[in-house]
Amino acid sequence: MSRFYYFSANLFVLTRAEIYIRSKIDERKTNDTYRSLKPENGLVDFCSNDYLGFARSAEISNAVAQYLKQHTHFNGSTGSRLLSGNTALAEKLEQQIAQFHGAQAGLIFNSGYDANLGLFSSLPRRGDTVITDELIHASIIDGVRLSYANRYTFKHNDLDSLEDKLKQARGNCYVAVESIYSMDGDSAPLTEILALTERYEACLIVDEAHAVGVFNRGLVHQLNLQQRIFATIVTFGKALGAHGAIVLGSELLHNYLVNFARSFIYTTAASFAQLAGVKIAYSFLEQSMAERKKLADNIALFKTHINTQGLIESTSGIQSIIIGGNKQTASAAGLIRDEGFDIRPILSPTVAAGSERLRICLHAFNTDNEIITLANLLNQKTDG
Ligand SMILES: Cc1ncc(COP(=O)(O)O)c(C=O)c1O
Structure with missing residues (x-):
């Protein structure tokens, strides 16, 4: 099978497949739809799916270690x-x-x-x-x-x-x-x-x-x-x-x-x-009544303090605020992250173009102060 080689501007030799790959990546960068991985950042977690705090629970981790030992x-x-x-x-x-x-x-x-x-x-x-x-x-x-x-x-x-x-x-x-x-x-x-x-x-x-x-x-x-x-x-x-x-x-x-x-x-x-x-x-x-109650209280607290437009009605741990536009949504998330809160923009094509949003995940372990501060920041940074 013959292979095709092309010379790119900086003289790397690219195969036809690599030219295709490069063009798709460039297209994503041009449209602000390029995805990249980010390591953990030590910010306050408002983006993980760890709603009840089980993933970070030392008690659960010890119980698993104990079970494995036995x-x-x-x-x-x-x-x-x-x-x-x-x-x-x-x-x-x-x-x-x-x-x-x-x-x-x-x-x-x-x-x-x-x-x-x-x-x-x-x-x-x-x-x-x-x-x-x-x-x-x-x-x-x-x-x-x-x-x-x-x-x-x-x-x-x-x-x-x-x-x-x-x-x-x-x-x-x-x-x-x-x-x-x-x-x-x-x-x-x-x-x-x-x-x-x-x-x-x-x-x-x-x-x-x-x-x-x-x-x-x-x-x-x-x-x-x-x-x-x-x-x-x-x-x-x-x-x-x-x-x-x-x-x-x-x-x-x-x-x-x-x-x-x-x-x-x-x-x-x-x-x-x-x-x-x-x-x-x-x-x-089976014994997580307290965590569930705390999560429900945190959801209620967030909803009491948030008054930004674009909030999608939800009673769950996921509270999304539609911003619209990849650039605008990523920039709004950046402003909140600069204040120490880890929230992630959800961009197109993950969601439909025009419905790009900030997706806030609330947890049982978030403190009242964190939730109120985040809600106030969202009110300031996402309207107007
Ligand atoms: C509704 C829904 N179904 C399925 C999945 C996939 O689950 P997992 O992350 O275990 O592959 C997800 C996670 O993104 C999800 O949100």
Whole structure:
């Protein structure tokens, strides 16, 4: 195969592929959409998903270390779950988590991204329909793409728009929503959506990534809908402060995913230590009334003090303020960071152009003073 070489202005030799890569990066820089990694910065955390403070809890970390000391285990899992990587701990944990959320069964994946990819790529087939809220997480979109099913989007939280799409559905129909939306922080009208999907014999799938922990066992459980929902995705990397995810549903769905979900089958299983971290985090979640109450108080405190335009109505740990424009949003975030508060701008293409925002994540461990100071700063720096 022949290789093509080009000389760039500074005389580096670039292949055709490298020229393409360079042009895409340059395009991002020109549009202010270029992403780059930033190391930890020691600022006050208003951007992580560690809503209850579990990720930084010395108590949890000590309990995990203690558990690992008491149980003989390998460092790595040594293989995929279907080969050498399965353990009694993984199976027991799946049963315990399923029971905690009121589901019949659960299957652990290595991340929420993997869980959605595995579920949505294996379940719908060519000729089927997946209807997703327009703000659905990228992992669900990517999963559906791999399935070859048709995907329709409905207007955010809009039941009429959902019904329009349900009328057009062909084949088996799946509807996917988030109970708490990751970028807007608002909640889906789950009861109404479920009633509608039942009327059209569609299967409802709910991603609870940002609800579990913040709302105890999640909104599905809080609304007592767990028996009627086809599948629920719970991620362990947010309020649980660990890593990984589980798809909850029927025993039948569990067995189907073990056989067909490629992101489950073709990957090395989570290590014993990772699973132990999840197990201990769940045991702490059961006794986390105080953290949840503090988080709820902090959310209420923030909402009392914030009066900037563009705040999206939300009762969750995610409070977003629409600024609009990548440059303007990044600059507003920079002004707040200069004052010692770590908030991140969420820019397009992660969110739709025009809806670029400051996404503030509130935690149980944020102090009253931090929250009030941040709210005042946001009021000053984001209006006008
Ligand atoms: C709604 C939603 N689903 C799934 C994921 C993916 O989860 P994980 O970070 O465990 O891959 C995220 C995290 O960004 C999310 O916000």
